[in-house]
Amino acid sequence: xxxxxxxxxxxxxxxxxxxxxxxxxxxxxxxxxxxxxxxxxxxxxxxxxxxxxxxxxxxxxxxxxxxxxxxxxxxxxxxxxxxxxxxxxxxxxxxxxxxxxxxxxxxxxxxxxxxxxxxxxxxxxxxxxxxxxxxxxxxxxxxxxxxxxxxxxxxxxxxxxxxxxxxxxxxxxxxxxxxxxxxxxxxxxxxxxxxxxxxxxxxxxxxxxxxxxxxxxxxxxxxxxxxxxxxxxxxxxxxxxxxxxxxxxxxxxxxxxxxxxxxxxxxxxxxxxx
Amino acid sequence: xxxxxxxxxxxxxxxxxxxxxxxxxxxxxxxxxxxxxxxxxxxxxxxxxxxxxxxxxxxxxxxxxxxxxxxxxxxxxxxxxxxxxxxxxxxxxxxxxxxxxxxxxxxxxxxxxxxxxxxxxxxxxxxxxxxxxxxxxxxxxxxxxxxxxxxxxxxxxxxxxxxxxxxxxxxxxxxxxxxxxxxxxxxxxxxxxxxxxxxxxxxxxxxxxxxxxxxxxxxxxxxxxxxxxxxxxxxxxxxxxxxxxxxxxxxxxxxxxxxxxxxxxxxxxxxxxxxxxxxxxxxxxxxxxxxxxxxxxxxxxxxxxxxxxxxxxx
Numbered sequence: 001x002x003x004x005x006x007x008x009x010x011x012x013x014x015x016x017x018x019x020x021x022x023x024x025x026x027x028x029x030x031x032x033x034x035x036x037x038x039x040x041x042x043x044x045x046x047x048x049x050x051x052x053x054x055x056x057x058x059x060x061x062x063x064x065x066x067x068x069x070x071x072x073x074x075x076x077x078x079x080x081x082x083x084x085x086x087x088x089x090x091x092x093x094x095x096x097x098x099x100x101x102x103x104x105x106x107x108x109x110x111x112x113x114x115x116x117x118x119x120x121x122x123x124x125x126x127x128x129x130x131x132x133x134x135x136x137x138x139x140x141x142x143x144x145x146x147x148x149x150x151x152x153x154x155x156x157x158x159x160x161x162x163x164x165x166x167x168x169x170x171x172x173x174x175x176x177x178x179x180x181x182x183x184x185x186x187x188x189x190x191x192x193x194x195x196x197x198x199x200x201x202x203x204x205x206x207x208x209x210x211x212x213x214x215x216x217x218x219x220x221x222x223x224x225x226x227x228x229x230x231x232x233x234x235x236x237x238x239x240x241x242x243x244x245x246x247x248x249x250x251x252x253x254x255x256x257x258x259x260x261x262x263x264x265x266x267x268x269x270x271x272x273x274x
Numbered sequence: 275x276x277x278x279x280x281x282x283x284x285x286x287x288x289x290x291x292x293x294x295x296x297x298x299x300x301x302x303x304x305x306x307x308x309x310x311x312x313x314x315x316x317x318x319x320x321x322x323x324x325x326x327x328x329x330x331x332x333x334x335x336x337x338x339x340x341x342x343x344x345x346x347x348x349x350x351x352x353x354x355x356x357x358x359x360x361x362x363x364x365x366x367x368x369x370x371x372x373x374x375x376x377x378x379x380x381x382x383x384x385x386x387x388x389x390x391x392x393x394x395x396x397x398x399x400x401x402x403x404x405x406x407x408x409x410x411x412x413x414x415x416x417x418x419x420x421x422x423x424x425x426x427x428x429x430x431x432x433x434x435x436x437x438x439x440x441x442x443x444x445x446x447x448x449x450x451x452x453x454x455x456x457x458x459x460x461x462x463x464x465x466x467x468x469x470x471x472x473x474x475x476x477x478x479x480x481x482x483x484x485x486x487x488x489x490x491x492x493x494x495x496x497x498x499x500x501x502x503x504x505x506x507x508x509x510x511x512x513x514x515x516x517x518x519x520x521x522x523x524x525x526x527x528x529x530x531x532x533x534x535x536x537x538x539x540x541x542x543x544x545x546x547x548x549x550x551x552x553x554x555x556x557x558x559x560x561x562x563x564x565x566x567x568x569x570x571x572x573x574x575x576x577x578x579x580x581x582x583x584x585x586x587x588x
Contacts, residue, residue, distance in 0.1 A: 005379025012376030024364045098361035101421075104325060104356075105377040106349035264343075267328040269289075270358060 009107050009114055017119030021085055022127075026092060034083040034127035037073050037135040058150060065139050066225035069164060073135070074171060074219060075200060078128055082175035083193045085124050087183035089116040090219030090263075091127075097270045109259040117180055117256060122171040129165040136161055163224040170222070174215040174248045177255035184262045204229040211236045218244040246269070277339035279303055280429065280460065285333030287319055293484040294319040300486065302462065305476035306455045308462040310577060316484045317464040318357060321431050324462075325354040337429060350378070353422035357433040359414055361406045367393060367417045368402040375424050381430070390422035393417075395450065397443075410484065411438035419447065429460040436470060445517045448474050472574070480577055488576070493577055502570075503527050503541035506548065509564040513538050516561055523551050539569070 020026055093099035102112055140148040140157075151157035178196070182189050200216045211217045215238065220227075221244040239247070280302040287294035295316040309317040323335055326342035336340065340348045341562045361370060371392055375385040393402045396416040401409065406417060415438045422430060430451075436444050447472045450476060465471045471478060472492065480488040480495075488495045510516050513531055517538045520526050525548060528541040542548035545568065556563065570579075 007380040008381070009377055012373065016373055016376075018401050020362075093362070096363055097358050098362045100327060100354075100356055100358065101362065101374055102377070103327060103345070104349055105374060106346050106379070107377050108346050265329075267329065268322075270360075 005110070009111070013107070013112070013115035014119045014122075017089065017116050018123050019067060019122040020092070021120060026084075026088060029084055030081070030123075030127065033077060033084060034124075034131045036077050036131075038131055038138065040072070041135050041138040041142065045138065057153075058147065061140070061143055061147065062225050063227070066134065066223060068139075069132070069229050070220065070223065070227050073132060074167065077131075078168060078171045079175060079197060079200065081128060081241050082124060082172060083179050085116075086120050086176040086179035087189050087193070089120050089180055089183060091183040091189060093272070100268050100270075103268055109263045109266075113180070113218065113256060113259050113263055117176065117259075120180070121172055121176055124176060125169045128168045130170060132164050132168050133161055136164065160224050163222070167219050167222050170248045171215070171219050173252045174218070177252035177259070178215065181255045181259045181262065183264070185257055204233040207234055208237050215248070218251075279294050280338070280462075281334075281336045282320075282323075283334045283336075285323060285330045285335055287323060287328065288331045294328075294483045295323070295481070295486075298486050300479065300489065302460065302479075303477075304455070304458045306451055306461045306463065306474055308471040308475040308480060309462065310466070310471050310478050311464075311481035312466055315481045317466075317481055318433055319484075320481070321356075321433055321462070321464060322480075324431060325352065327354075330479055349427075350425070351427055351430040352431065353425065353427035354431040355418050355422040355433065355435060357437070359411070359438075361414070361417075364407075366403050366405055367398055367409070367413075367420070370406060370417060371421045371424050374421055378425050380425075382528065388424050388426075392420040395423065396420045397446065406506050412440055412443050415439055416443065419450075419451075419580045423454075427459075429462070430454060431462045433464050434466075436465065444470075453482065492576060503543045504545045504548075504568050505539060505541050505570040506566065507537065507539050507569040508566045509537040510561055511536055511564075519555055519559070523548070525551075539550075 021030055090099065093102065103109070136157075137148065140151045151160075179189075179193070182192050182196075186192055200214055203211055203214050203216050206214075209236075217241065221239045222241045280300070282298045282300040285298040286296050298320065311317050323330055324337060324342060326345060326348070329343075337348060338351055340351070362373075365373070368389060369554070372385050375388055376382075380388070390399075390402075393399055396419050398413060398416055398420065401413060406414060407418065414532040415435070419432075419435065422432070432451075432520060435451075436447065439447060448470075451463070455461045455476065463471070463474070475492070475539060477485055477489065477491050478495070508516065509532075513536055517529050517531060517540075520538065520540055521529055523542075525542045525544040526540050527543055530539050532538065552566070555561075570576075
């Protein structure tokens with residue numbers, strides 16, 4: 001049983017962090033990144049009406065969305081959204097020189113990591129699943145209103161939405177824990193973030209054993225609609241969805257454990273001391 | 275070690291190869307204790323060590339029986355108002371105090387009550403709901419104090435707390451510290467403004483280049499400095515005759531008439547004996563002494579004797 005005062009502490013920390021992520025100076029970029037796909041689908045399909053080609057099949061439509069999801073939403077939008085949200089959980093407080101207020105509160109540092117991470121996870125999951133769900137609906141609707149109805153009545157549309165949102169959640173879980181740690185470890189976290197971005201992008205070119213050293217490998221394993229990676233792609237060992245989920249959970253636990261270790265050792269010196 | 279003191283046991287801190295503080299042994303009791311030293315002397319390092327913001331390279335620290343890395347228990351009793359003039363962005367003074375009180379695990383009602391009380395104590399009630407970004411330097415300093423004091427800590431650690439305050443606010447804040455210290459609580463202040471420290475401290479810890487060079491009550495520290503005889507200043511119209519008498523005292527090593535001829539300055543190797551002999555002299559002869567007292571028994575003089583002029587303390 002968790003003591004009442006700890007629940008109160010967690011509640012306060014969670015509310016404070018959620019406010020910082022969703023509102024104010026950090027909130028606007030978060031919302032812009034999260035809803036980029038919605039803007040993209042609105043612009044491309046509703047304004048320019050690009051895909052409304054007569055005779056296009058639902059299966060083609062699903063494959064088209066799956067490709068956009070993997071290439072654009074998962075690899076770029078979610079990736080950079082997680083970079084922004086999770087790296088800033090501690091980094092922004094360090095830059096603002098306000099992290100010491102947390103360190104000087106009667107709250108264990110590991111509890112700080114957990115509270116901030118969960119605030120980031122819940123906020124990111126809410127934003128990116130909402131954005132993905134709207135994107136799916138817009139995509140179907142852009143094709144035709146009938147396609148949208150058909151998507152839910154004949155194509156198990158609800159299940160597809162849930163599957164995509166689950167991938168988004170697991171993406172937030174994995175990338176989030178990784179970027180939280182990077183934000184704690186590097187003074188300039190942009191360089192490692194860009195390197196990781198490239199690493200995730202070239203995943204399809206990597207030999208099988210290296211593919212496993214990435215988050216995208218496990219996320220792709222859960223894709224409801226497979227996407228061809230082109231002639232240059234090297235074959236990967238298939239992994240089942242349950243194993244991928246367990247793998248990502250273990251990965252995020254390991255990253256959080258490292259973050260706890262790092263923050264317990266952390267010395268706070270923003271600058272000149274007397 | 276007791277649970278009612280702050281103890282540094284052979285504490286050293288190195289930043290890489292740069293010395294922060296070295297071989298510090300201290301026992302701090304309740305009351306107002308001032309850490310005195312020039313910029314870069316190690317005052318902030320000692321405070322940061324006490325509160326776990328940095329870890330000692332060697333040695334141990336105990337604050338009321340708690341180790342600095344035991345944040346959960348330590349910061350129920352301890353508050354540290356750092357020198358950083360920075361705040362979480364976009365908060366009002368009220369939100370700032372309230373939010374960090376919530377991290378103490380208090381109920382919302384309790385947080386509200388304590389926030390109002392703390393803000394009232396530092397005289398910011400009218401400005402409580404304004405953004406801190408719009409506060410003056412003095413107001414920011416005061417809202418930091420409110421945040422630090424809001425949970426009624428037993429130990430209040432303050433790094434240069436009077437910086438940026440106008441004279442009126444300084445007097446009020448000093449009064450506040452005094453009232454806290456009078457409740458048998460600990461107030462630990464760092465300052466490089468020595469005359470302020472002199473006014474408010476029960477004891478001082480003098481730091482220079484990472485070493486504690488003296489500690490205790492100013493009078494006691496001064497008395498122990500044998501190599502610097504204590505200077506006295508006496509104002510008296512019969513200064514010349516008085517000087518002749520004083521010169522006959524064995525412990526008086528130096529004497530000089532004031533330029534206006536109405537006083538003398540002297541140095542004595544033994545202040546206790548000097549007081550005794552001076553009283554005896556006054557009872558024997560009828561001198562019109564207007565004032566008499568030590569003129570180099572303040573923090574400023576002691577500090578200057580200890581480190582010379584190199585410290586640069588103001």
